[in-house]
Amino acid sequence: MSELPAGWIRAPLGEIAHISSGGTPNRTRASYWGGDIPWVTTGEIRFNTITDTAEKLTPEGLRQSAAKLFPAGTLLMAMYGQGKTRGQVARLGIEATTNQACAAIQLRSGTDPDYVYQFLANSYTALRELGNAGSQQNLNAGIIRNISVPLPPLHEQTRIARIAGVWDRAIDTTGRLLDNSRHQKRHLMHLLLSRRRSVVNARAHWxxxxxxxxxxxxxxxxxxxxxxxxxxxxxxxxxxxxxxxxxxxxxxxxxxxxxxxxxxxxxxxxxxxxxxxxxxxxxxxxxxxxxxxxxxxxxxxxxxxxxxxxxxxxxxxxxxxxxxxxxxxxxxxxxxxxxxxxxxxxxxxxxxPPLDVQRRIAAILRVAEAEERVIVAQRETLREEKRALMRDLLSGRRRVRATAAEPA
Missing domain, CATH: 3.90.220.20 (DNA methylase specificity domains)
Structure with missing residues (x-):
């Protein structure tokens, strides 16, 4: 573990945050479900800010289960789940409950939640490995409490979080461009492959x-x-x-x-x-x-x-x-x-369709695929550049300057 700059400390996450989890009301009780209390599952934790959920509880469902209501600003980590879910983090943009597979991390005063979110997001691969000991591949509250967090002074935490947020917005913008490109490509595929748009010979027999x-x-x-x-x-x-x-x-x-x-x-x-x-x-x-x-x-x-x-x-x-x-x-x-x-x-x-029609359609759709690959590459470049920057900022190898309104 590398040495930190003067003024930085390392602290277990359990010392700077209260960590708990939620619960799932009885699925057979219809009166527990379909209310207006958001209920987060691990599949909704995707390095994002959660502002809505697919399922919601009633007040009775909340009272009659282990689910807890967490305030906006709470960090969530998926302790287990399918595929790449385990170890992913999110921020609550709303007051919400969670199921038992989500760890709720409520930071105590003196620590910037956005900074800790960026640290955990940047540590995703390492966090997943913490759950690979023996045959048990899940994270748990004990493992999460022992995660060692490098902590610069509060004003520096805030500056690092703001810089990371700029990169996140650029990545999100590229992601929206990619979603749009994929939507347009799929629409074009269906137009061409269902013969709703002719590209070579409108009279060609399919x-x-x-x-x-x-x-x-x-x-x-x-x-x-x-x-x-x-x-x-x-x-x-x-x-x-x-x-x-x-x-x-x-x-x-x-x-x-x-x-x-x-x-x-x-x-x-x-x-x-x-x-x-x-x-x-x-x-x-x-x-x-x-x-x-x-x-x-x-x-x-x-x-x-x-x-x-x-x-x-x-x-x-x-x-x-x-x-x-x-x-x-x-x-x-x-x-x-x-x-x-x-x-x-x-x-x-x-x-x-006739062979010449097949070839023309394939050529048009390959162009659309190429455009999509360009955007994918752009997004991955931004992600890699952010990862490299965050490695330096979170280790103190690169320092951020305080603004005039912040202490030096």
Missing amino acids: AQVDFDTVFERITNKNTDGDRNVLTISAQHGLVSQRDYFSRHVASDDLSGYTRLTTGDFAYNRSSSSGYPVGAIKPLVAYDSGVVSGLYICFRQKPGVEVDNDFYRLYFEAGMLNEAITSIAQEGARNHGLLNVSLKDFFKLPLCL
Whole structure:
């Protein structure tokens, strides 16, 4: 742990804040829910200021549960949750209650809550690791109380928090630009892929064929001993488990896995955000790899002239969603996956426009994707620059000057 500048101290978070958690009223009691008291869950803690919640309690629900009402300005930390949730922090912009998975951090006087928020947000990766001891991967109040916080004088805390806030606003602005770009791209995808806008030949005939007219199932197993195990990421497509999870999570015996090569597709029937009936992704990042037999894998049939990238975009736009929903056995799931039979899947109706139309549509949508990637890169640059600056400011390696109205 590096030495702090003169005038700075380190203090456990539990010494400068009161830390507690909330609770969940009985879900079977309708009178506890649907009121006007905001109730925060960990999924709403996303390095943000919370001004509303998806669920709300009644006064009776608050009284009859372990939920507590916390004032605006309280910091929240997700102690456990799915995916990247654990360790994320937020500020309450309103008076609200929380569930038991949220730690409520109420700073005592003499400490700037915005400074502590910035410190905790900047320490996200390290905080997640605190919950990885043994088999227990959750944070808890004891761990959070022992987090060591570097504390400069109060006026310097406030200045650091203000500087960080300027970067946050720039990042948020870029995020809104990205959301708008993604919305426009998706709108354009649906216009072009549903034929509501013609791009080449308005009179061109779009055939409707069975899926197996264009694509064939991949059945070849991993006889070559390929160790590049792939998984489907909604954002990044087919990615190596080593890259995505930073570890190998598949079994040692991969002989039963399906082997893919560049351009092959895999369908993961598990629903996720933005993919209500699962995601179909092509292999583009690697020459080859293997996937679990739970995926439905397919490739372009020999002798069929189609643009592979057109169908990547077609699947990404969810053009098969309605048809997949119609063949899924309602309420039936296998290994947590939508129960879609191979026979039904390969008889799904598929649009087949002329090849020149496919290529033109794909070219237009690739431009939209490129514009989106530029904004993503801009936002990541801002985030990295802020991280580097905060490392210096929070360690005292770079000092901030007091203004004329502040003590030196």
